[in-house]
Amino acid sequence: MSFGFLGIQFGWGLQLANMSAIYQRLGASPDEVPILWLAAPMTGLLVQPIVGALSDRTWTRLGRRRPYFLVGAILSSIALFFMPTSTTLWMAAALLWILDASINVSMEPFRAFVADKLNASQRTAGFVMQSFFIGIGASLANALPYIFSRMGVTGTTASGIPLTVKYSFQMGAVVFLLAVLWTVFTTSEAPPEDMEAFEHERRHRSGPGALFAEIAGAVRDMPRTMKQLAVVQFFTWLGLFCMWMFYVPTVATHVFGATDPQSEQFARGIEWGGLTFAVYSIVTFAVAFALPVVARATSRKATHALALICGGVGLLSVAVIHDRYLLLMAMVGVGIAWASILSMPFAILAGALPANRMGVYMGVFNFFIVIPEILAALFFGRIIRGVFGADNPNASLYMVMVGGVCMLVAAACVTLVHDAGDASDDDVIGGDAHEPLTVQGSVQPVPSSGLIDRDPNS
Template structure:
């Protein structure tokens, strides 16, 4: 028996927090690997020009897994587990196990293989979360849903990135390891990360219910099943992307290389270029890498705090202008790392990155959400991810050559290049994306009216 379409109720703050806590855990896992995998790879003998290729697991799995999981989750319904939550749970469980084993890697191939597993199931858990916001919230609360995810990402990322420094400086856990081994402060960080990843996702699974499918969604899910049909539908959706989505996707395409190059090289650039360390066995290098992770944690704190005021800025300036300005702040932060002589100036650089990160995690999705067909939100969110992972694949396959032959393995120049690409993304965002200031203000007014009704 088909059901009538459900009128989505306005959710209160605690309900929006409950449905977002899982993202805290997922981001905990992502930031642990982003802050530490470059260091782990170099500890296991990788050269700087090899690091991008060793990060290839993340974009390849995102390219393949996210649209498939989006397609499947759009068609999943279980009376107890719901639509998206089975994917949250399974992804979090296996990714958490990979986090436990990661710091026990003894060879590069082992670390790269575990990263592959972590990225596959991290994507399984993460992708449905973007569609979860559109599933649960009425249109005028979508902004708030994505901003809350940004806050959880900032909170999770700040703690995860700081853990190696915390274990070393507060609990005197060693941050130095012999060649071929992983420092104990990194090991303990991954153990704690596995706990937070799984526990946070489990909290959302247990505290948040999902709405049963509408009649339209039931009809859509019966149109065709199976892998071949799924591939056809994904390809058809790709060809039929709304114009606004194409432009926002182009902004993403040039935004994310700046972030990837930072995650590839920032921590080790601080260790070598700012602190003057030699290699992974050098205590100066270890102190620099820990401090680099600490400043990454700081930018996540900035993200968390800036997300509190980002909706008001977007209401005043419009989403596209807000996003463009935030991207320019991030670009300046990345480029200015090369001007640092006092290590504490890195906090100022990372302030710009934190502002950009808050916007990157919310504004593109908020701009996009109103243009997607409701029955295919999962698929389109997966396709949108193409434009995040494609530049990383290009960077992973080709940037090693650039590092070796053009940048002379200078990690700092790579970080600055990422800032330059972010400037290009900001220009495209401001010049090409449709100005939706009026629409934003209407939605803000509707939200205020609805919230007054619920008081």
């Protein structure tokens, strides 16, 4: 069920490691890069809660979540294929908006899919399995331009984008589609137990008004654990956005000494930066299955806090590293953090949510990922110009260090989170009883958990 995440992260990985460099090669200055990244958080803010709420009330021959996987994958693959053929800055930015919106259509239901199909005791392992496939996908995506370079691929497109990047994006388009198709056609979803009642409820709760009322209600009624995790997510993703926007250019300027974005030295630095991203992705899937063991020995909170500390220290260490190979060690810490970021918050959250509203709540939870990214996109350029100077060659390095500090703050905030543990039987049954969009007993994982059958009033 998680194999499709390999393809999804292939798309994200190519974007995160290469878009800043693509923008700069198409004429963007460093202080313009943050605003050009606005597509990812804005589309996430708009698309994920809507898709989450829609998928909660959907049932087709493909099931509840899988139709969204499929549509998003097709559109994402088209955008990935044409992205490296961009000839102007506006064309690249427009394709990024299409790409990010499409990836979000595929990605959000995957979170609810795991919570749907697994009972409470399996969810930590389920989200860790997503981290495993995310790590594999990102590792391959990050390393591809370097691999093409070692294979002898040289040259650029007419607009200056390296052919190694072009071929990587186009291969990524194929991988994305095939991986998601594998999940779509090899998994199943249990239908609502009372389809007639389900359809009746859906007809009477249809329309944009009901949809946005459902999202607003989810925001209003957020559980305490979700509110506390929101603070952790805010600082975590602010730090990650600093890394994704500025780390690879930092490698080119700080470690390789490049000053001209069009120079061969800059291109080599970008390739090496992407390769070190592959290292943190390799670490992610290498340590993914150790996280549940550590969590059982300590707690999910302690595991996540320790992982974030590793990530913060890894990013801060870039400031004192001038050897390209030592960067690989810095990315080990980031990889540990990333493995936990992709699993522990969602495992903690799933135990605090009504079982019947996983889709919409997972979409709302994405607010606390994209809001810090929107703030970063809107204000990081001004910070660079006002604090560091638009022409400061070390500006990107300083922003990477800001990212490290944000991760350490997030680690401190984890200690304030109340981890309710796995949801009790009564919580699951209560979630069924109060679901506004579907009927009682209609949501997964009822067929596998049997909890509804054990309540005589259900």
